[in-house]
Amino acid sequence: xxxxxxxxxxxxxxxxxxxxxxxxxxxxxxxxxxxxxxxxxxxxxxxxxxxxxxxxxxxxxxxxxxxxxxxxxxxxxxxxxxxxxxxxxxxxxxxxxxxxxxxxxxxxxxxxxxxxxxxxxxxxxxxxxxxxxxxxxxxxxxxxxxxxxxxxxxxxxxxxxxxxxxxxxxxxxxxxxxxxxxxxxxxxxxxxxxxxxxxxxxxxxxxxxxxxxxxxxxxxxxxxxxxxxxxxxxxxxxxxxxxxxxxxxxxxxxxxxxxxxxxxxxxxxxxxxxxxxxxxxxxxxxxxxxxxxxxxxxxxxxxxxxxxxxxxxxxxxxxxxxxxxxxxxxxxxxxxxxxxxxxxxxxxxxxxxxxxxxxxxxxxxxxxxxxxxxxxxxxxxxxxxxxxxxxxxxxxxxxxxxxxxxxxxxxxxxxxxxxxxxxxxxxxxxxxxxxxxxxxxxxxxxxxxxxxxxxxxxxxxxxxxxxxxxxxxxxxxxxxxxxxxxxxxxxxxxxxxxxxxxxxxxxxxxxxxxxxxxxxxxxxxxxxxxxxxxxxxxxxxxxxxxxxxx
Amino acid sequence: xxxxxxxxxxxxxxxxxxxxxxxxxxxxxxxxxxxxxxxxxxxxxxxxxxxxxxxxxxxxxxxxxxxxxxxxxxxxxxxxxxxxxxxxxxxxxxxxxxxxxxxxxxxxxxxxxxxxxxxxxxxxxxxxxxxxxxxxxxxxxxxxxxxxxxxxxxxxxxxxxxxxxxxxxxxxxxxxxxxxxxxxxxxxxxxxxxxxxxxxxxxxxxxxxxxxxxxxxxxxxxxxxxxxxxxxxxxxxxxxxxxxxxxxxxxxxxxxxxxxxxxxxxxxxxxxxxxxxxxxxxxxxxxxxxxxxxxxxxxxxxxxxxxxxxxxxxxxxxxxxxxxxx
Numbered sequence: 083x084x085x086x087x088x089x090x091x092x093x094x095x096x097x098x099x100x101x102x103x104x105x106x107x108x109x110x111x112x113x114x115x116x117x118x119x120x121x122x123x124x125x126x127x128x129x130x131x132x133x134x135x136x137x138x139x140x141x142x143x144x145x146x147x148x149x150x151x152x153x154x155x156x157x158x159x160x161x162x163x164x165x166x167x168x169x170x171x172x173x174x175x176x177x178x179x180x181x182x183x184x185x186x187x188x189x190x191x192x193x194x195x196x197x198x199x200x201x202x203x204x205x206x207x208x209x210x211x212x213x214x215x216x217x218x219x220x221x222x223x224x225x226x227x228x229x230x231x232x233x234x235x236x237x238x239x240x241x242x243x244x245x246x247x248x249x250x251x252x253x254x255x256x257x258x259x260x261x262x263x264x265x266x267x268x269x270x271x272x273x274x275x276x277x278x279x280x281x282x283x284x285x286x287x288x289x290x291x292x293x294x295x296x297x298x299x300x301x302x303x304x305x306x307x308x309x310x311x312x313x314x315x316x317x318x319x320x321x322x323x324x325x326x327x328x329x330x331x332x333x334x335x336x337x338x339x340x341x342x343x344x345x346x347x348x349x350x351x352x353x354x355x356x357x358x359x360x361x362x363x364x365x366x367x368x369x370x371x372x373x374x375x376x377x378x379x380x381x382x383x384x385x386x387x388x389x390x391x392x393x394x395x396x397x398x399x400x401x402x403x404x405x406x407x408x409x410x411x412x413x414x415x416x417x418x419x420x421x422x423x424x425x426x427x428x429x430x431x432x433x434x435x436x437x438x439x440x441x442x443x444x445x446x447x448x449x450x451x452x453x454x455x456x457x458x459x460x461x462x463x464x465x466x467x468x469x470x471x472x473x474x475x476x477x478x479x480x481x482x483x484x485x486x487x488x489x490x491x492x493x494x495x496x497x498x499x500x501x502x503x504x505x506x507x508x509x510x511x512x513x514x515x516x517x518x519x520x521x522x523x524x525x526x527x528x529x530x531x532x533x534x535x536x537x538x539x540x541x542x543x544x545x546x547x548x549x550x551x552x553x554x555x556x557x558x559x560x561x562x563x564x565x566x567x568x569x570x571x572x573x574x575x576x577x578x579x580x581x582x583x584x585x586x587x588x589x590x591x592x593x594x595x596x597x598x599x600x601x602x603x604x605x606x607x608x609x610x611x612x613x614x615x616x617x618x619x620x621x622x623x624x625x626x627x628x629x630x631x632x
Numbered sequence: 633x634x635x636x637x638x639x640x641x642x643x644x645x646x647x648x649x650x651x652x653x654x655x656x657x658x659x660x661x662x663x664x665x666x667x668x669x670x671x672x673x674x675x676x677x678x679x680x681x682x683x684x685x686x687x688x689x690x691x692x693x694x695x696x697x698x699x700x701x702x703x704x705x706x707x708x709x710x711x712x713x714x715x716x717x718x719x720x721x722x723x724x725x726x727x728x729x730x731x732x733x734x735x736x737x738x739x740x741x742x743x744x745x746x747x748x749x750x751x752x753x754x755x756x757x758x759x760x761x762x763x764x765x766x767x768x769x770x771x772x773x774x775x776x777x778x779x780x781x782x783x784x785x786x787x788x789x790x791x792x793x794x795x796x797x798x799x800x801x802x803x804x805x806x807x808x809x810x811x812x813x814x815x816x817x818x819x820x821x822x823x824x825x826x827x828x829x830x831x832x833x834x835x836x837x838x839x840x841x842x843x844x845x846x847x848x849x850x851x852x853x854x855x856x857x858x859x860x861x862x863x864x865x866x867x868x869x870x871x872x873x874x875x876x877x878x879x880x881x882x883x884x885x886x887x888x889x890x891x892x893x894x895x896x897x898x899x900x901x902x903x904x905x906x907x908x909x910x911x912x913x914x915x916x917x918x919x920x921x922x923x924x925x926x927x928x929x930x931x932x933x934x935x936x937x938x939x940x941x942x943x944x945x946x947x948x949x950x951x952x953x954x955x956x957x958x
């Protein structure tokens with residue numbers, strides 16, 4: 083018999099295991115969240131994600147965690163109106179061009195109450211809502227908008243790209259007209275100015291708080307905004323511990339509709355199998371980034387489900403034209419014919435998503451698959467290689483991201499397919515950081531890419547990936563005619579002319595094949611069956627304020 | 633043997649004549665075989681490792697599916713006659729890959745262990761011999777020991793990861809990384825043995841007779857320090873297999889789709905939770921068995937070099953003895 087007379091618990095291997103197991107179970111039990119935050123569980127949304135945000139400042143990072151959380155803390159000048167999706171109970175942004183409306187789309191005002199364009203399309207005036215408070219209690223004014231865009235020019239992060247696509251030449255282009263009125267003056271008419279204003283990377287900052295937190299060494303409060311927020315969104319940041327979790331609480335003084343969930347716990351759970359188990363056990367409401375087989379396993383679940391939506395995500399291989407023989411169009415076409423796209427979607431992606439047939443998301447206005455002809459055809463691939471003078475094949479390297487498990491399996495499948503046409507590729511698995519470094523430096527002949535143009539416009543999408551001056555032109559693709567067509571599409575307000583230019587550009591790009599097309603993986607949200615109110619955004623993000631328990 | 637041969641003064645325990653060495657070696661081998669036959673728990677280790685090595689050797693001659701070519705239509709197929717261990721998420725045949733994997737795993741483990749043992753024990757021998765000589769030799773010995781301390785201060789995986797990151801992904805990098813990680817073990821082991829042996833009378837006698845350091849080490853010290861080194865090498869080979877598999881598991885190992893147990897486990901472990909256990913279970917079993925086998929080999933060498941353990945009667949001998957008495 084063990085002696086417990088002195089009140090201490092006798093420590094043996096058995097007791098240690100027993101108490102350890104109890105502690106672990108308690109940690110992940112649904113009640114744990116209530117106990118931790120003193121909140122009603124029904125009003126608390128718990129999300130298991132691969133990582134907490136790297137930064138809460140969009141100028142510093144657009145990591146997946148940042149993308150998923152930033153729209154909870156910040157509001158934008160405008161946003162898209164929504165329409166029902168083909169999936170029951172799901173809404174999505176209305177991307178249909180509406181030339182009859184100011185801004186050319188079905189837009190809804192967020193921080194901007196109204197907006198008016200000049201006749202020549204070279205300036206727009208926003209009138210802001212009055213009485214809108216930030217999470218620090220400061221009222222929204224035109225100064226906040228001015229500060230936000232001044233910061234983009236000064237910090238030179240992601241904002242530098244944004245000001246360039248918006249056509250803002252310098253800081254003076256954004257002018258405070260009165261306390262609640264701000265104007266943007268452009269060099270040339272810009273058909274996508276309004277929808278870029280709603281881009282995830284263009285939130286409006288609370289300038290009063292930011293100026294308060296600025297220092298001589300850090301005049302734009304980068305350090306403060308890296309780990310804190312100063313915005314006009316529906317949630318305030320309660321706590322963030324990187325590598326563990328982030329907690330957000332709904333603001334009672336938010337100007338718009340109050341979110342259903344009063345507390346959001348965004349917890350880091352790096353292993354997808356664990357995220358799946360937590361969802362199945364009801365400990366979390368949403369499990370992010372599950373593997374396709376894991377999502378498939380939820381088909382028979384009574385408590386959880388997967389909502390699969392057509393999305394802007396694209397998966398492809400960059401064919402770096404700076405490396406021979408990838409500088410040869412016929413070689414690039416051959417590599418496209420050798421990709422078993424249907425098999426990849428059917429097996430590795432378990433039927434989630436679809437094969438990729440366009441060089442931009444195919445549901446974006448102006449996207450066309452009429453020039454696509456790259457279904458799996460080994461004979462055609464061999465013939466093209468022979469025409470290119472590489473009948474005996476060649477050797478190259480394909481780099482992929484170790485953080486995305488299905489890239490490795492697709493790479494192996496592709497390697498086997500390429501052997502059939504005599505092409506030998508060496509697979510190079512790179513840790514996420516090194517991978518993105520090599521992608522940006524364009525140091526590998528072939529590199530996987532999984533990305534999406536957040537702004538649903540053909541000119542914006544083509545400019546992002548195929549304009550020779552774009553920093554995202556990772557395939558080093560250069561065609562002066564394509565550059566000119568993209569420029570036309572981004573500088574004319576006549577819709578027919580814009581789409582004619584982007585169609586012509588797509589025809590050339592399709593012919594010259596700077597990418598090996600693979601798949602549109604779609605947007606999959608694995609969630610408890612009691613979670614509703616899902617809205618799809620082209621930035622492929624979560625939006626806590628939309629969700630509710632049904 | 634000439635009169636000037638210092639070994640004549642030293643009473644070296646091993647025979648020097650070539651013929652004598654051969655006879656001795658044959659006798660020792662025979663005795664060792666008998667030792668193993670009487671101890672099946674050690675013998676099983678040799679059988680497992682022999683089987684694993686054999687599978688790696690003959691795999692290319694067998695009518696197996698390609699271990700590196702994916703069958704796009706065979707995605708996560710459960711074990712069947714066509715695929716005895718099923719297929720993985722890239723459509724690769726698991727059975728074929730499990731059989732081919734020892735070519736990589738054992739090669740990495742053996743080469744990395746051998747080079748670590750060679751360099752580590754040579755350095756350890758000099759360190760042991762020079763440590764108290766004073767002057768430059770003593771300084772060099774201290775410097776080498778401190779360098780070993782630095783290497784050992786790093787967590788094994790962190791050090792291996794840094795080395796693979798610097799040298800690049802591939803077999804050569806892994807071999808160098810694992811070797812460097814293991815090198816201090818041999819250095820310290822050999823140093824300890826040299827410290828023990830260098831004060832033996834036959835070594836001192838040889839030294840007084842004018843034998844140089846290299847002669848002392850090669851003729852007197854190293855041959856007598858070899859048995860524990862061999863035992864350590866076989867245990868370490870198992871650890872090296874695990875380390876190679878671990879590096880592959882975290883993505884710093886061999887390049888896909890090279891058949892290697894660690895990378896196979898890494899590729900398959902995500903499927904376990906959804907019920908597809910076979911892509912990681914079979915390589916895991918192969919890995920565990922191999923490490924177990926190498927561990928038994930190491931244990932057998934340790935037992936063989938321990939006179940008390942070596943002469944201890946086996947259970948079968950006790951039984952026969954007891955029956956004879958009755």
